[in-house]
Amino acid sequence: MEFVAKEFCLVEPFKFALRERVIEHVPKGFLLLKPIVASICGSEMLYFKGEKEPEKLKTRLPMCLLHEGVAEVVDADEGAKVNIGTKVVVNPLIPCGECYFCKGQLENLCQNAKYMAATADGLARTLFLYPEDRVLPIPDGVDLEVATLTEPLSVALNAFEESGARIGNSVAVIGDGPIGYLLTLVSSYIGNIPPTKLYLIGVADEKLSLARDFASPINSLKDYLMLNEIYEKIDIAFEAAGGRAHKITIKEVVDILRPGGKCILLGISMGEVPVEVNKIVNKGLIFKGSTRSRMSHYIKALELLKSTDFQSKVRRIISMKRFIINDIDDLTEAFKYADTEEGESRIKPGRVLLYFP
Ligand SMILES: [Zn+2]
Numbered sequence: 134m135e136f137v138a139k140e141f142c143l144v145e146p147f148k149f150a151l152r153e154r155v156i157e158h159v160p161k162g163f164l165l166l167k168p169i170v171a172s173i174c175g176s177e178m179l180y181f182k183g184e185k186e187p188e189k190l191k192t193r194l195p196m197c198l199l200h201e202g203v204a205e206v207v208d209a210d211e212g213a214k215v216n217i218g219t220k221v222v223v224n225p226l227i228p229c230g231e232c233y234f235c236k237g238q239l240e241n242l243c244q245n246a247k248y249m250a251a252t253a254d255g256l257a258r259t260l261f262l263y264p265e266d267r268v269l270p271i272p273d274g275v276d277l278e279v280a281t282l283t284e285p286l287s288v289a290l291n292a293f294e295e296s297g298a299r300i301g302n303s304v305a306v307i308g309d310g311p312i313g314y315l316l317t318l319v320s321s322y323i324g325n326i327p328p329t330k331l332y333l334i335g336v337a338d339e340k341l342s343l344a345r346d347f348a349s350p351i352n353s354l355k356d357y358l359m360l361n362e363i364y365e366k367i368d369i370a371f372e373a374a375g376g377r378a379h380k381i382t383i384k385e386v387v388d389i390l391r392p393g394g395k396c397i398l399l400g401i402s403m404g405e406v407p408v409e410v411n412k413i414v415n416k417g418l419i420f421k422g423s424t425r426s427r428m429s430h431y432i433k434a435l436e437l438l439k440s441t442d443f444q445s446k447v448r449r450i451i452s453m454k455r456f457i458i459n460d461i462d463d464l465t466e467a468f469k470y471a472d473t474e475e476g477e478s479r480i481k482p483g484r485v486l487l488y489f490p
């Protein structure tokens with residue numbers, strides 16, 4: 134059977150166009166997937182707003198955005214293990230499988246990898262072919278909307294693992310967006326860091342309050358006393374704000390870390406960021422970047438989501454606002470809303486979900 138996919142491509146900043154693609158057959162090892170729900174990630178906003186490096190915009194567009202989501206199996210090759218109709222989480226990373234990093238179980242660092250909405254087309258399509266070994270069936274009891282956040286949750290799990298945080302540590306997460314929230318949740322849930330030693334630092338009260346029952350929120354625009362109290366006391370910090378905020382947050386990290394403390398960097402900068410090198414040297418601080426995640430983190434994320442308590446806490450970062458994507462105007466409207474710097478999402482919490490009917 135022949136299928137025709139509608140693809141919503143970003144052709145230039147702020148401009149989507151519709152493309153049609155004919156899919157004639159499903160190759161061996163592949164599935165034909167139909168996206169059901171996806172969410173907008175901050176990394177995609179950089180493409181939409183044209184804030185990515187000009188070279189990347191030039192070589193990567195046109196491209197379908199969206200890399201967090203779930204899909205339904207519409208067709209499969211004969212040898213496939215999953216049934217038609219199965220709902221799956223899509224791992225947006227396809228590693229090369231051959232390089233030094235892939236062979237060393239570090240597929241998230243593979244430099245030849247295809248990653249949706251970065252170096253390959255993403256989920257903003259009605260149908261697409263994908264390798265069967267890069268999807269995971271959604272376990273019973275995990276609802277589709279929450280499963281959409283498996284990718285950001287897997288990123289938080291990877292970063293937490295890389296931090297080496299232990300019980301007894303003081304942990305600070307900078308950034309009140311979904312990744313910051315999930316890092317705080319993972320620190321509490323997996324790391325058993327008590328609320329008195331777990332700080333979520335941000336600028337929007339409505340977002341910070343989501344973690345109030347398992348962490349101590351600090352609004353860095355007004356809670357100066359609390360910020361002062363943790364000065365040079367933090368063992369592990371996560372920087373998950375990035376963007377324009379980086380100029381302030383990196384300085385904040387250097388100040389709140391105790392000598393010998395460690396920072397995991399997850400946020401993506403806009404341009405160069407000034408760093409107080411002397412303070413880092415004199416305090417013996419460790420900075421480590423963390424990017425993407427591995428299949429094992431997806432498996433762990435779905436396992437965790439089977440708990441109704443954990444699932445309900447993840448659900449808190451789903452935006453109240455939903456968009457149904459029928460055409461490119463719907464997609465444009467959704468991206469404008471989800472912009473945390475200029476859109477309504479600046480103060481309203483949560484990942485904005487998009488439904489593909
Ligand atoms: Zn993401």
Ligand SMILES: [Zn+2]
Nearest residue numbers: 229232235243
């Ligand atoms: Zn590789």
